[in-house]
Amino acid sequence: MRGRNAWTVGVALLLGCAGTSYLQSGTETLFGQRGARVWVKGPWPAVHPSADVDEVIDQLCPAVMALDRAKERDYGQEYCGLIYSLGSGEYYASWPSPLGRTTLVGADLRRKSCSVPSIVRDDRGTASTLADFHSHPWFPSGMSQEDRWSQSQRWTLRVQFDSGCTITKLVPHQGESRPGEVYLRQGKAWKLIGYIHEADKDTGFITPVED
Template identity: 50%
Template sequence: MRLYVGWSLMCSWLLACASSQSATSETRNYGFRGNWVWVRGPWEQVKPSRDVDEVIDQLCPAIMSLPLVQKGEYGQEYCGALYLLDGFYHASHPSPLGAMVRVTGRERKQCKPPRYVEDARGQPTTLADFHSHPWGNSPMSQQDRRGPNQLWSIRIQFDTRCRVMKLIPYLDEERPGELYERQGRLWKLIGLIKPEDKESGIVTAVDG
């Protein structure tokens, strides 16, 4: 009897786990390729433009309509890519795929920036990755700024208040990395990452 009860509980637990992961399983718009995430583009919620900033300005409002995106510690992060094709910048579909992490004792999903973009119209050139944070007043974390975690030449991040930040890491150059905040239609430089700090992602504030 104990063996039967134990097996029954284990089966229930496995079914619950499978159910909880279903929201972040692979779909026709994103998935895993080995250990890396791929995403499909373009995302119809974001209009393409010859000006990449016009695409960036559409990202947060579009992402905020997705499930759990504003649920804080219980929330879901979404990652995607910005890419160039036929002279226009596009946003990929956002992906929730990533590892489970703990925040103050609770679990949440942390999305994984995509390595590959698929667009049936041609071969895209990826410029940047973007990701959301499921709470407000959330600056770009040190983990997000660390050199080893950069895939592309630009990283975009925003929170539930649509505070948008941009990191240009300049990993292969001796110049400092640059951290910006979107203010109106302009980017304001708010910090530098010295060459010796690129591995750690430590930011040095700038005056003004």
């Protein structure tokens, strides 16, 4: 309930003033770019903190899908953010950022992107990032090859969800001599659906797990 009330207030502040959208009012307030690096503000009041990171993950999709064009398929917007801690044992979500490469006219409309943030700005302390998260404005839509390959992995976890709130988690085990693991959220549990073997980490190729 705490997160829901805070989210209502946040939406009113962002969208209630002269009809300004999140994409417009958030820039340089909740997200921004310095050179090639994207930063995001934290914490996001739409997602209440928890010592259980899965409780944070489960709140992300409904909150993101309430944002501008998050569900509008080929004309939709992808959002990227971070999950982090301040050393107190609780995890927080940052505000999501829509910043990324611009889709050129005539380009494939089904290729959306947002730049994974590098920095969380939280006035309460120094943030330690555990995971990045991003949305896709279609359903169904799982992790793309670019989402999975090794050159795009920065953190311990990567979380992705589509407009139907199907949630996928990648544990890349970057720099380790063990396969990456891909999971699907089912209820309140994670189901292992595939491995990314060491030889395949550069390409992100998944070897499915047999049921």
